[in-house]
Structures are given as C-alpha cells and as structure tokens.
Amino acid sequence: MSLMSTAQKPVIVQSDGSILLEVVSPVYEQARDAILPFAELLKSPEYMHTYRITPLSIWNAAAMGIAQETIFENLGRYARYDIPPGVIRRIEDSFSRWDAIRMYRHDERSLMVETRSGELCEEVTSKPSLASLITERVSPRRFLIPSDVRGRFKHALIKLGYPANDLVGYEPGERMEIALRHRTLSGEAFSLRPYQQEA
Known part of the structure; x- marks a missing residue:
C-alpha cells in the first residue's frame, strides 16, 4: 500500500x-x-x-x-x-489486565486459579461474589474453585475488570445420535454443509 x-x-x-x-x-x-x-x-x-x-x-x-x-x-x-x-x-x-488471572484443571472436581501477584489475589479473594466460590487458598497467588462454578467465576471476574485466561480446556462428551431429514419441508434434498459434517 x-x-x-x-x-x-x-x-x-x-x-x-x-x-x-x-x-x-x-x-x-x-x-x-x-x-x-x-x-x-x-x-x-x-x-x-x-x-x-x-x-x-x-x-x-x-x-x-x-x-x-x-x-x-x-x-x-x-x-x-x-x-x-x-x-x-x-x-x-x-x-x-489480560492474562493476569489464569485457570487450570487441578483435579476431577476443582480448578486452580493463579493470579499475577499476591496483591491481585487479595483483591479477587476479598470480593464477596468471588470469595464465596473459593474452596481453598493454596498459596499467596493461588486458590481452588469447584469445576462446576467455572462460568459463574469467570463472569464475576469480568465484572471486576479481569478476564480469566481459561486454560482448562473441555472434556469430550458422550456421542449423541440424531436423525436428520432426507428432504426439507419444501421437498428439496437435505444435505449438511461441510463444516457441519466435520462436527
């Protein structure tokens, strides 16, 4: 240019x-x-x-x-x-503020939350909306939360002005069988798009 x-x-x-x-x-x-x-x-x-x-x-x-x-x-x-x-x-x-708070899988039922500094950890853990979700303080910069409050915890962090860098990942679910139409409601042949077939 x-x-x-x-x-x-x-x-x-x-x-x-x-x-x-x-x-x-x-x-x-x-x-x-x-x-x-x-x-x-x-x-x-x-x-x-x-x-x-x-x-x-x-x-x-x-x-x-x-x-x-x-x-x-x-x-x-x-x-x-x-x-x-x-x-x-x-x-x-x-x-x-990005990457100041990271989340990792700790075990089957809990996630490890790691903050950039002890001061930030104090700020986060002192907020009632977040403190009520914490199960254990592991170190000056780390604590545990239950896996099932992951979304609520991240939402509360965003309200505080800190996004969680979520490094937990996802677990594969069970295969779900579904039946698809062979024809659309208008009578045309039904087919999936390539990206839908990949899913």
Whole structure:
C-alpha cells in the first residue's frame, strides 16, 4: 500500500473509544480488516460504519495473540487524526489486565486459579461474589474453585475488570445420535454443509 495523505485516511478514533470508518474510501476493506480484530461493529449504515473499542474487544484480541503494538500500528496507519490519549490509556490498561488471572484443571472436581501477584489475589479473594466460590487458598497467588462454578467465576471476574485466561480446556462428551431429514419441508434434498459434517 502506498503512503496515504492524512485526508485519505478513512478512520477517525473518538475519545469515547468509538471508531468511524468511511466506507467510500479506496482502502476501506484494508482498514476494516485492520480494526475488526480489536473493535466491535456497532452500526453499518451506507457511508460510515461505527466500531467501538471495549475492554472485552481488547481481551479477545489479546486471546487471539494480537499484540498491543499491532493495534496501535493499525490505528496509526489508517487514522486521520492522532489517537486520543484516553483511548491509548484504556487500550494499555485492558492489555495489562489480560492474562493476569489464569485457570487450570487441578483435579476431577476443582480448578486452580493463579493470579499475577499476591496483591491481585487479595483483591479477587476479598470480593464477596468471588470469595464465596473459593474452596481453598493454596498459596499467596493461588486458590481452588469447584469445576462446576467455572462460568459463574469467570463472569464475576469480568465484572471486576479481569478476564480469566481459561486454560482448562473441555472434556469430550458422550456421542449423541440424531436423525436428520432426507428432504426439507419444501421437498428439496437435505444435505449438511461441510463444516457441519466435520462436527
């Protein structure tokens, strides 16, 4: 891509974290593909699409292996104006919270939760919504929770502003037999799509 003049850049980053993207720009598709991994699409009218950078969108990007520097590079490449300092700080803060809390399988019935620091562990374990789920404090940075409260625990962490890097994985379930139609309700031949056949 050749260098664009400032006026040709199709992205405007606003101080509230919203991003305006001009659809009529010749580099619209490249700009869209550059911001989509870390910003949520809110509106897509004909000429201007609106995205928003949120802690969740940043955590999802981090979980996909996208570096903070890549986000700043992509915004800088396509942004018509400087990125507001408050947006930069919020992106940095969201990145700092990613991977601060990890969850691992401990045994058949419990999960190990590990925090980045003892201070963070104290913050987490002092919250009543989380403390009630903890079964045992293992070390200054680790504690156990029952496997069956995994979702509730992660939800409470997000409310606290910390996403869990869930490294527990999933257990294979029992095979479930199902019957499919040979014809659709309109009488046409029924077939699965390739990705459905793989499942």
